[in-house]
Amino acid sequence: MASLVAGANAALTAENPGLTSVMVGFSWDIIPSRGPQTELVPIAVLCGDDGKALSDDHLVFFNQIVSDDGSVSFASEADDEEIDVDLSRIPAEVAKIAFFVYVDPDVRGPGDFSPVRSASVKVSTPDGRELVRFDVPLAEARSTRALLLAELYRHRDDWKFRALGQGYSSGLAGIASDFRIDV
Amino acid sequence: MPRNTSPERADLVFLRRRVKPRAVVAEPVAASAVPPAPAAAPAPSVPASTGLDLGGSRSAAAAPAPASRPAPSVGLDLGGGSGAAAPTASSASSSAASVPTRPRGPQPFPAPTAHDVRELGPDDPVLRLDTRQSAIGSLIVSGATAAAWESTDLVTGSLTLDGAAQGTPVVTPGNRPLVGFDEGDAIVALRHVRSLRRALFVGSGAPLGVQLFDDESFTVHPGDPAHPVVLSLLRIDGVLELRAEPLEEPLPLEAVLRQFGFVPTTSVAPRRSRTI
Structure with missing residues (x-):
């Protein structure tokens, strides 16, 4: 199991021959509150060569639980949340899959990442063997409302995983703008 | 045969x-x-x-x-x-291997979207939100004086703008009511939309306004004094369907709720665990 720092990458399929699917698990720890509390929502965006979402349907989250092609699906089991990726079924036009966590923009005090003590994303094999992990540095992300955690991207015939941890103070709206999503 | x-x-x-x-x-x-x-x-x-x-x-x-x-x-x-089940080790361990493509089975009948309809009323009585509009942020209903809810586990209750409550509140993990009032507006916590089965919003004769996260908004025709209109919300899988429902006659809130089948469930105040 390798632990990544922001900007580092791991060659998933090159280092694990025969790997055809992975589980991307998201975990976080939020300081409990008696009042309205920050609620984090993971989302995967399937992007084309231009780095933008292929369409509004190329999103996977808790209310849109399977991508059109069935390659990416939302599950919520072992981790706080989990997104499964079948690498062998990802269409050729998908160049990368970006994984975010956003603060749900409820009008009743949505909050930000301030109460989030820790957050991590890990990639595992379908049988639960952890391949790579990224503990997100949150020091500079406290006032943000969304985080681009990591991306899974094609590299020649292989798939790589890159840790990012880039914050969006504009939250989901900023993601939508950057990735050309209509939300 | x-x-x-x-x-x-x-x-x-x-x-x-x-x-x-x-x-x-x-x-x-x-x-x-x-x-x-x-x-x-x-x-x-x-x-x-x-x-x-x-x-x-x-x-x-x-x-x-x-x-x-x-x-x-x-x-x-x-x-x-006949060797039916006998899952192989690989199929049992691989959750991704059994991932279906997005279900193309029974789809609800076509309905206008929030983009198509500016006012729900006699001409356009129903519209349907998409999966993103149904799940991000809050659905805000302005002008409502009462709201009722029924969760997926059939917990039912109602609340008026002035605070009169019946039935059982449903509080989400984010410590917000699934359906409640905030600063004069009725709010649905869409992060937990899959906990909601249906809801009802009652006004006082003025048009209701509905606002979504993506700034899409529309109004609900209030009807006439003899036939007031209420707004019903129904979740169908991952999408919300909103419908302007004219009443046969003006009715008190309890009668409206009864007519729409909202029977408040008995509320039990949570008790603190006793220390030994």
């Missing part, structure tokens, strides 16, 4: 959207080479089952189980035997 000549059941709502089975399921039945199979019938080495197969009735003599792999079956197979 006798034809089913019984009349269509209009009283069962879930049958109204029945969809025709795909041809691929029905087709092979006629071409099936499986004979009525008396006990002596020689079984092929890999029996091909294309129709209804209840498994358990098959005698051992009639159908020797193949050692290597189960029979390919395209029909309904309720048989516990």
Whole structure:
């Protein structure tokens, strides 16, 4: 199991021959509150060569639980949340899959990442063997409302995983703008 | 096989959207080479089952189980035997291997979107949000004086703008009511939309306004004094359907809720655990 720092990458399929699917698990720890509390929502965006979402349907989250092609699906089991990726079924036009966590923009005090003590994303094999992990540095992300955690991207015939941890103070709206999503 | 000549059941709502089975399921039945199979019938080495197969009735003599792999079956197979289940190690461990493509099964009838409709009323009584509009942020209903909710586990309650509550509140993990009032507006916590079955919003004669995260908004025609309109919300899988419902006559809130089948569930105040 390798632990990544922001900007580092791991060659998933090159280092694990025969790997055809992975589980991307998201975990976080939020300081409990008696009042309205920050609620984090993971989302995967399937992007084309231009780095933008292929369409509004190329999103996977808790209310849109399977991508059109069935390659990416939302599950919520072992981790706080989990997104499964079948690498062998990802269409050729998908160049990368970006994984975010956003603060749900409820009008009743949505909050930000301030109460989030820790957050991590890990990639595992379908049988639960952890391949790579990224503990997100949150020091500079406290006032943000969304985080681009990591991306899974094609590299020649292989798939790589890159840790990012880039914050969006504009939250989901900023993601939508950057990735050309209509939300 | 006798034809089913019984009349269509209009009283069962879930049958109204029945969809025709795909041809691929029905087709092979006629071409099936499986004979009525008396006990002596020689079984092929890999029996091909294309129709209804209840498994358990098959005698051992009639159908020797193949050692290597189960029979390919395209029909309904309720048989516990014939090597049916026996998941392989790989299929059991790989959750992604069994991921289906996005379901294309029964779809609700076409309905206008929030982009198409500026006012819900006699001309456009219903609209449907998409999966993103139904799940991000808050659905804000302005002008409502009362709201009622029913969660997926049938917890039901209502709340008025001035704070009169009936039934049981549903509080989400984010410590916000699933449906509640905030600064004069009724709010639905869409992060937990899948906990909501339906809701109802009652106004006081002024138009209701509905606002979504993506700044899409529309109004609800208030009707006339003799036939006021309420806004009903129904979740269908991952999408919300909103409908302007005219009442037969002006009714007190309790009667409106009763008419729409909202029966407040008994609320039990949570008790702190006792220390020994």
